[in-house]
Amino acid sequence: MPGEGFEQFVRMRYAELLHTAYLLTGAPAAAEDLVQSALLKIMPRFDRVAEPMPYLRRAMVNQRTSWWRALRRERLSAEPPEPAGGGGDPAGALTERSALVAELGRLPERMRAVLVLRYWEDLSEAETAAILGCSAGTVKSQASRGLARLRALLESGERSGR
Known part of the structure; x- marks a missing residue:
């Protein structure tokens, strides 16, 4: 089970990861799926990963590439996700x-x-x-x-x- 360090990392970096994932996928739901997929990959070994952000970015790019190959190119939604903190x-x-x-x-x-x-x-x-x-x-x-x-x-x- 992940420790407090993983949970704190996710709370601090989730919005940043979500924005990156949105730019990679172009769809809010797909971005959430991509972040969740990457987080699931790092979760069991989070304490052993020295630099989690590069690991997660690479995991998201690799996963998105797999999706691109499987689904071909997707259409982007017209609206980006809401920024963290509720400001528009x-x-x-x-x-x-x-x-x-x-x-x-x-x-x-x-x-x-x-x-x-x-x-x-x-x-x-x-x-x-x-x-x-x-x-x-x-x-x-x-x-x-x-x-x-x-x-x-x-x-x-x-x-x-x-």
Whole structure:
């Protein structure tokens, strides 16, 4: 049975994990499932894992990749989950965020994972590479291509009035 340290960790980090999972899945229910799945994997050995966040991020990316392969690409929901603490985004920021998350869902899985880990989780290139099992050069190129693609998708959406 997990100890008090695991429970405290979950209380402190659950919202952060949920936001990352949402960006990886694009759907609130799938994000909750993804976090729960990752937490179940770490729970029996939590006391032996020196750095639980990198472990959980990698578990979420790996699980999501498995889901992508099994289910093909999913459609993202229009609304992101409520932020922790009950505060809401201003209307303009919410619209921009929804558009960004929707376009993020159109990217290939590896590119999407790189952008989520690098820019949402604010991980270094080396940390992102370690989680994804690739080189730092791959992270750099995927991030560069991904950002360019996101910009193009967002610009075309603005021009078409989406």
